[in-house]
Amino acid sequence: MLFGEAECFPEGNIHGKGNLDRLIGFDAQTDTPGTGILRECYVSDGRNMKSFDRHFFLTLVMHKKRKSLWKIQDNLLNLFCSIRKTDKTFTVNIKELYDLKGKVALVTGGARHLGFDAACALAEAGCDLIITSRKLENAVQSAEKLHNLHGGDVLPLSLDVCVYDQVAQVFKAAGQWKGHLDIVVNNAGGNVGISPANLFERDPDDMAQMIMTNLTGALYCCREAGGIMAKQGYGKIINIASIAGMVGRDRRMYMRSNLKGQPVDYAAAKAGVIGMTRDLAGFLSPMGVYVNAISPGGFGPRELPPGFHKDYCDRTPLGRMGTDGKDLKGAILFLASVASDYITGHNLVIDGGFTIWK
Numbered sequence: 567m568l569f570g571e572a573e574c575f576p577e578g579n580i581h582g583k584g585n586l587d588r589l590i591g592f593d594a595q596t597d598t599p600g601t602g603i604l605r606e607c608y609v610s611d612g613r614n615m616k617s618f619d620r621h622f623f624l625t626l627v628m629h630k631k632r633k634s635l636w637k638i639q640d641n642l643l644n645l646f647c648s649i650r651k652t653d654k655t656f657t658v659n660i661k662e663l664y665d666l667k668g669k670v671a672l673v674t675g676g677a678r679h680l681g682f683d684a685a686c687a688l689a690e691a692g693c694d695l696i697i698t699s700r701k702l703e704n705a706v707q708s709a710e711k712l713h714n715l716h717g718g719d720v721l722p723l724s725l726d727v728c729v730y731d732q733v734a735q736v737f738k739a740a741g742q743w744k745g746h747l748d749i750v751v752n753n754a755g756g757n758v759g760i761s762p763a764n765l766f767e768r769d770p771d772d773m774a775q776m777i778m779t780n781l782t783g784a785l786y787c788c789r790e791a792g793g794i795m796a797k798q799g800y801g802k803i804i805n806i807a808s809i810a811g812m813v814g815r816d817r818r819m820y821m822r823s824n825l826k827g828q829p830v831d832y833a834a835a836k837a838g839v840i841g842m843t844r845d846l847a848g849f850l851s852p853m854g855v856y857v858n859a860i861s862p863g864g865f866g867p868r869e870l871p872p873g874f875h876k877d878y879c880d881r882t883p884l885g886r887m888g889t890d891g892k893d894l895k896g897a898i899l900f901l902a903s904v905a906s907d908y909i910t911g912h913n914l915v916i917d918g919g920f921t922i923w924k
């Protein structure tokens with residue numbers, strides 16, 4: 567049975583390509599796949615497979631091949647990998663680290679702005695994509711654009727992350743589409759409600775909806791994505807938080823430009839996303855699932871008054887706002903790829919240095 571491709575190194579270590587469920591082991595003594603004694607086997611996230619305890623290992627491999635994998639656990643004699651013998655020492659090609667060919671990724675709110683940028687980065691690196699919008703026609707339009715730009719298959723779906731049943735349905739469809747779901751970017755979010763940002767004038771319903779959209783919705787998505795990925799034994803979840811969840815706002819900047827400003831409930835929701843990311847990373851890492859956050863600073867300029875734009879840039883060490891179409895992409899690719907395989911629970915800040923200045 568062929569689960570994937572692996573390279574056999576002189577020390578007896580393995581570096582494999584593919585998901586955990588497809589990379590199992592090799593015969594280090596006879597070089598014959600399928601017989602012999604497993605000496606060393608490192609799964610693709612770098613951990614020694616032998617060090618997993620029984621419960622963990624079974625959780626990891628429950629997928630479709632449960633029967634075969636039980637055999638490995640029990641006598642370490644039946645190994646199911648093809649071997650390419652090389653005399654290389656353990657090293658990784660940089661292009662391979664960032665190659666996402668064959669992966670399936672889902673980006674919530676992937677039809678526009680930062681979500682679309684994330685989808686573009688993943689598609690260009692080789693992923694097939696699922697993108698969602700609350701309006702199916704917007705997802706369909708952006709899916710066509712994405713396919714024309716980068717090729718690959720793109721599945722547009724409609725999704726309101728605040729409705730748990732929709733989240734469950736979308737992730738079920740996503741998992742079934744190609745039989746696996748490797749990367750999820752929880753990007754849906756942003757400003758909610760038309761009531762003033764001032765805490766004392768803010769409509770409590772808007773506050774609740776803000777938390778629902780930016781935090782609870784992402785949590786629902788993590789629940790469903792995490793479930794699929796835990797069964798696979800592999801997955802990368804990237805939650806889009808914000809620097810609003812890390813530092814307080816200098817509201818004078820908004821007042822000078824007569825802008826509404828940022829409600830406290832947005833900061834609360836995004837701080838929640840960062841906390842959720844850390845705790846979830848701990849919970850899911852024994853199952854081979856990575857969870858990281860990205861905290862962007864202000865991106866634009868979109869429809870901001872020139873005065874605010876200048877104020878914001880002056881307040882930023884790199885002297886500018888984040889650029890749509892460019893500045894998010896590298897972080898997405900990094901956290902989605904094998905390049906970040908020793909990183910989980912991290913909050914990667916992309917803010918031109920905004921949060922380092924006092």
Ligand SMILES: NC(=O)c1ccc[n+]([C@@H]2O[C@H](COP(=O)([O-])OP(=O)(O)OC[C@H]3O[C@@H](n4cnc5c(N)ncnc54)[C@H](OP(=O)(O)O)[C@@H]3O)[C@@H](O)[C@H]2O)c1
Nearest residue numbers: 675679680699700726727753754755756808862863864865
């Ligand atoms: N732009 C910034 O400066 C900045 C800074 C820090 C963090 N962020 C975060 O980055 C993410 C994207 O921001 P953006 O600037 O690209 O925002 P945006 O242009 O306002 O887009 C928001 C995205 O979220 C989706 N969305 C909103 N509510 C949703 C819901 N209830 N269910 C499903 N999808 C929903 C929207 O999808 P549809 O409208 O198509 O349904 C849209 O794709 C957000 O989480 C935001 O908080 C942005």
